[in-house]
Amino acid sequence: MKAVILAAGEGKRFRPLTDIRPKPMLPVAGKPLLDHVVDRLAAAGIEEVVLVVGYQRERIQTHFSEREQDGHGPNITYAVQENPLGTGDALLTAEPYLGSDFLVVNGDRIVEQALIERLIRRREKTGDQCMVITSVDDPTRYGMVELDGEYVSSIVEKPATHEVTSNLVNAGIYAFGPDIFAAIRQTERRGELKLTQTLADYLRKLPVRALRYDGLWLELEHPWDLLDANDGILSTTGSQVISTAQVHPDATITSPVAIGADTHIASGGRVLRGTTLGANVRLGANTVITNSVVFSDVTIGPGCVLTDCIIGEGATIGAHTTIGGGGADVVLNESVYSAVEFGGLIGHNATIGADVTLDPGAIVGNHTTVELGCTVSGRVENDTHVRRG
Secondary structure (H helix, E strand, O other), X not given: OEEEEEEOOOOHHHOOHHHOOOHHHOEEOOEEHHHHHHHHHHHOOOOEEEEEEOOOHHHHHHHHHHHHHOOOOOEEEEEEOOOOOOHHHHHHXXXXXXXXXXXXXXXXXXXXXXXXXXXXHHHHHHOOEEEEEEEOOXXXXXXXXXXXXXXXXXXXXXXXXXXXXXXXXXXXXXXXXXXXXXXXXXXXXXXXXXXXXXXXXXXXXXXXXXXXXXXXXXXXXXXXXXXXXXXXXXXHHOOEEOOOOEEOOOOEEOOOEEEOOOOEEOOOOEEOOOEEEXXXXXXXXXXXXXXXEEOOOXXXXXXXXXXXXXXXXXXXXXXXXXEOOOEEEEEEOOEEEXXXXXXXXXXXXXXXXXXOEEOOOEEEOOOOEEOOOOEEOOEEOOOOEEOOO
16 A cells, blocks of 8 residues: 655744745654654555655655665655645645555654554455544644544534534544545635545545544644654654764763764753754753754854754854743734743744843744844744844
């Protein structure tokens, strides 16, 4: 059986990180998110993958070309979605590369290998279209699912609070046969052509069997989800410290963490659980970093305290800077997310001076400079120069 991974989206909520790379290439526990998805498919026996790509597809194709040259993973074919016209449209671009049965996986979801194996068996045994469902505390963020026995009876995308009648939601993982393509073509386009709209419209003609799942399910919809996914993967794999990393004898590492190649941790540095440091990171003396994701080629000065934060590639952070973490209201694409536990985000190649404080939820753009002693809150756009006073 083949698998289709939908990985054409840009990930606008993750800006400025996704200004230079697609969301599926964001690092999680030391390697791109998409690597985790592909590796789990391969471990479940999938030998051929169709990757639907679009935004900055060259980064994805170059990465997996290098993997294939090294003999890692399944054979990969690329289907290009030129315009972001929805998940249904994305799946149609993969049709020429598929035969009979296939899986569909969103490129921003990480699940257990065992689930993929169960889904394959269920499709082979029943011949039904299958959808993985899981339970959540807040169904208003997802596609709420209602059941009639083992089959899906309705799907409501992001229901209002008063519409919630179930805590079961679509987990974004499916097993289909070729019948799905005719159903997608018959679906009325309402802006984007969404796969979930096809399923909701054709539940009687095209019954969908639900497969319940309550295991590891990591979804990246917002920047702080990257921290949760990073911690979730590290909690299952344990610490990963590349042999060329240099950790001072007086430094402290609290497992689980991931530390990349040629990274240096100075005396008194403390890398605490849930943290990933990319390749060639310099962590200054007596700096403490907790539950954070630091991209490659970052320099962090001495005496910093960094909590629940994301630091983009090539950024420089001056001495005694503080990102304290804590609850915040964060605005993404004009939507407000309340009481989010998120310290903040520093973009690629940003320069942060000494003694700077980032208030919880602050987002600093790429190539932005923040001068010594400033306090930053809210969003600072790319290429901005922030001064005191």
